[in-house]
Amino acid sequence: MRGASKTLSTMAGAFALSLSFIASAQADGKLQEVLSRGRLIVGTGSTNPPWGFQDKSGKLAGFDIDLARIIAKGLFNDPSKVEFVTQSSDARIPNITTGQVDMTCQAMTVTAPRAQQVAFTVPYYREGVGLLLKKGGKYADYAALKAAGSAVTVSVLQNVYAEEMVHQALPDAKVDQFDNVGLMYQALNSGRSDAAATDASSLRWFMKQNPDKYADAGYGWNPQNYSCAVKQGDADWLRFVDTAIEQALTGVDFGDYGTAYETWFGVTPPAPAIGFPR
Amino acid sequence: MDEFLTEAWDARDVIVGGLLQTLSISALSILLGTALGTAVGVGLVYGGLPLRLVARAYADVMRGTPVLVLVLAAFYMPSVLGLHLQPFSAGVLALTLFCGAHIGEIVRGALQAIPRGQSEAAKAVGLTFYGVLLHVLLPQALRSLLPPWINTCVEMVKASTLLSVIGVGELLLRTQEIIGRNFLTLQFYLLAGAVYLVVNFAIERAGKALERRVAFR
Numbered sequence: 001m002r003g004a005s006k007t008l009s010t011m012a013g014a015f016a017l018s019l020s021f022i023a024s025a026q027a028d029g030k031l032q033e034v035l036s037r038g039r040l041i042v043g044t045g046s047t048n049p050p051w052g053f054q055d056k057s058g059k060l061a062g063f064d065i066d067l068a069r070i071i072a073k074g075l076f077n078d079p080s081k082v083e084f085v086t087q088s089s090d091a092r093i094p095n096i097t098t099g100q101v102d103m104t105c106q107a108m109t110v111t112a113p114r115a116q117q118v119a120f121t122v123p124y125y126r127e128g129v130g131l132l133l134k135k136g137g138k139y140a141d142y143a144a145l146k147a148a149g150s151a152v153t154v155s156v157l158q159n160v161y162a163e164e165m166v167h168q169a170l171p172d173a174k175v176d177q178f179d180n181v182g183l184m185y186q187a188l189n190s191g192r193s194d195a196a197a198t199d200a201s202s203l204r205w206f207m208k209q210n211p212d213k214y215a216d217a218g219y220g221w222n223p224q225n226y227s228c229a230v231k232q233g234d235a236d237w238l239r240f241v242d243t244a245i246e247q248a249l250t251g252v253d254f255g256d257y258g259t260a261y262e263t264w265f266g267v268t269p270p271a272p273a274i275g276f277p278r
Numbered sequence: 279m280d281e282f283l284t285e286a287w288d289a290r291d292v293i294v295g296g297l298l299q300t301l302s303i304s305a306l307s308i309l310l311g312t313a314l315g316t317a318v319g320v321g322l323v324y325g326g327l328p329l330r331l332v333a334r335a336y337a338d339v340m341r342g343t344p345v346l347v348l349v350l351a352a353f354y355m356p357s358v359l360g361l362h363l364q365p366f367s368a369g370v371l372a373l374t375l376f377c378g379a380h381i382g383e384i385v386r387g388a389l390q391a392i393p394r395g396q397s398e399a400a401k402a403v404g405l406t407f408y409g410v411l412l413h414v415l416l417p418q419a420l421r422s423l424l425p426p427w428i429n430t431c432v433e434m435v436k437a438s439t440l441l442s443v444i445g446v447g448e449l450l451l452r453t454q455e456i457i458g459r460n461f462l463t464l465q466f467y468l469l470a471g472a473v474y475l476v477v478n479f480a481i482e483r484a485g486k487a488l489e490r491r492v493a494f495r
Contacts, residue, residue, distance in 0.1 A: 046451070047458035054455040058292040085365070086445040098357045182461030 030237035034102055039081045042068040043101035046086040050205035050264035051107040060084050064105040066260035067124055070253055074244040093117055096231050103241060105228040119232045121241050123225035129165060130200040131217035139194055142219035145170055155184045155193035166197050169221050201265060208266035282465040289456045296452030297473060303438045303448060306370050308431050311377025318378055319385020340379030345437045348372040353444045369441035377434055384426045388419035421492055428485030432478045449473060
């Protein structure tokens with residue numbers, strides 16, 4: 001009797017073990033899940049041009065959107081097979097860790113503390129701060145602004161670090177803080193400030209929107225890398241997304257990446273050098 | 279001003295789309311919340327002890343929790359259990375649970391305000407419990423619960439703005455998206471505020487008309 005029950009429990013154990021093998025063979029990772037679902041679910045923003053925003057026709061557009069489409073093209077050979085989940089920037093990490101999205105591409109700065117919670121892909125853009133000038137204004141470039149010292153006023157979006165940030169580039173400049181981007185640009189237009197300090201991407205997008213009215217002072221600082229992020233613990237999925245982004249930056253999909261870059265930043269990125277692959 | 283009018287005209291479809299989304303969220307959660315709330319209210323007054331305890335716990339937890347927390351919980355908690363709710367469904371679920379608790383209390387108050395003699399008389403003429411409820415108590419309760427019910431409806435329209443944090447494209451999120459594109463912050467927030475005011479004013483007027491219809495004559 002005792003022997004029989006032992007045999008039974010061994011069988012049950014073996015059965016459970018084989019079940020778990022079947023289960024793990026079926027649930028073999030995010031990549032298969034996405035492929036069998038037939039569309040990629042990407043978390044992104046909808047209020048932050050030129051990264052993710054609603055264009056005038058009400059469609060989601062921006063650099064992050066184009067990047068997600070490049071990855072979808074790699075998965076399904078069809079850039080339209082993406083479902084976008086619009087999320088606020090505080091929702092970026094929770095939506096990844098709870099599995100609401102397969103990945104998030106949302107102007108997300110790579111930091112070591114965040115990397116403890118999500119897995120970052122290779123960076124696809126390096127954000128920084130730049131100085132926007134009026135074309136034909138008093139100061140032609142960064143050197144002129146710096147030389148003018150305390151005579152220069154810089155408008156900037158309100159932020160705890162705003163003053164310190166401007167002073168890293170222009171130590172003597174006066175800093176005027178504004179609580180929205182519109183007012184910050186307005187200060188520059190009306191001559192209340194000589195330059196506006198803002199994200200390089202916003203600056204390029206603004207210049208592209210308003211051709212021949214503004215100039216870039218030609219100095220960037222405060223580097224931050226932007227990466228997409230996926231859930232930790234699935235190396236194959238991370239590797240796939242990494243590969244897709246890497247090939248967009250330096251390989252077969254550079255054409256699509258270059259077009260997106262041109263569309264949103266108004267300049268062409270440097271083409272990958274042929275030969276040595278770095 | 280010209281710039282605002284041009285931008286507002288360009289964004290008309292987006293704004294109308296957002297408004298429709300706001301209206302359907304509000305209507306759905308009011309409808310479902312009213313059904314749930316009526317059951318909770320009846321349970322609170324006439325239920326046995328276990329039912330009363332469950333209804334009481336539900337009403338107190340929901341009323342004591344900020345709606346924003348409910349919205350976030352409805353969006354994130356099911357996915358921990360492997361159930362993926364779309365942002366719209368998660369949002370409607372949260373608002374329904376919130377609305378149900380409030381309406382439950384309103385229904386309880388309205389039922390308790392009816393003199394005891396009413397149900398005793400109804401029982402005396404041989405009506406069953408459901409007959410008493412359906413034909414005697416609820417019609418009378420309707421009069422006193424209408425004003426706070428309308429008030430809850432208005433609250434639900436306002437609470438629907440919280441769904442913007444989980445990415446539901448209702449009027450507030452659509453407005454924020456438009457502002458993200460053209461930076462006309464003050465103008466577009468004022469426009470959204472005016473639209474909400476019109477909607478809520480309409481609900482309030484409709485409610486007043488309804489109150490007159492069911493009033494003692």
